[in-house]
Amino acid sequence: MENYAEKLKNNLQIDGKKITKSRKEIVNCISNITEHFDADDIYDKLKKDGKNISRASVYRTIPILLKNKIIKEASIYKRRTKYEVVKENEHHDHIICKMCGKIIEFKNDEIEKLQETICKKYDFVLTEHNLELKGYCSKCYKKLMRK
């Protein structure tokens, strides 16, 4: 379990930025989200919890969270950017439905091993990777076929 609030605090101090109530609430809010989320998800969740933090503040905090690797961009769906909380040692890849935006996370050791093999072949040292499989979930594919 990582302490995102602490991480943010340290990074803000280094940058000479302020540790405000809004920022603390936002980082606290997202650290409880396990799925993917967008700016409005944060805004709504805060509002539901009685915290009246403006959309502007949410949007202005997101770049800070990105920079400090507390969240990362997961996908963009219908012009809306989706994020996920960064968890150390929990890498996974994504399957994305192009129609409904559904996202499935997976991890495949065989693929990871092959990636290593490929990089060795090209004399590269692999440090990270990003694999996105795009297509249609069974529901959407059926819809598509009916047309």
Add this chain to the structure above:
Amino acid sequence: MENYAEKLKNNLQIDGKKITKSRKEIVNCISNITEHFDADDIYDKLKKDGKNISRASVYRTIPILLKNKIIKEASIYKRRTKYEVVKENEHHDHIICKMCGKIIEFKNDEIEKLQETICKKYDFVLTEHNLELKGYCSKCYKKLMRK
């Protein structure tokens, strides 16, 4: 060299859609582009060539080109969708050096097969994928180690 105009024509006829001047101009325009482009790039290029086709038509033609696999989404940068012309049998993935930016293109059939297997497992129909391996090329890695 593929004949995109012909491909579009055939597909439009199958769908009972019309082969209009605008659509012909647009497909002709993009078939000469080798880099990535967005909707406005098409609009501007057409305008420069004296073809006054509205932005609306460009935007309305893009989904048709996507559907017919004449173009595909390449990336989204600053809320602007970038496309590239689809070239048959030219799929590849990328290895990218984080230090010098060197890019190596590769293709690995085993990984592609595994992707299919994974999608089947999750009841997804795979239509496209994107795999980026990031790390350091041997030269840069040595530099890094010397530090």
Add this chain to the structure above:
DNA sequence: GTGCGTGCAAAGGATTTGCATATAC
């Protein structure tokens, strides 16, 4: 002739920004 496609301008919608005020330090 009919229905699909086009152009125009207006609408949409996520995100950004200017400005006055509030707050962390």
Add this chain to the structure above:
DNA sequence: GTATATGCAAATCCTTTGCACGCAC
């Protein structure tokens, strides 16, 4: 006290859409 952050509403900007007209078939 001062610089940075916030909230609000307005602005931005890519993209979509309604509508009247035009064109492919």
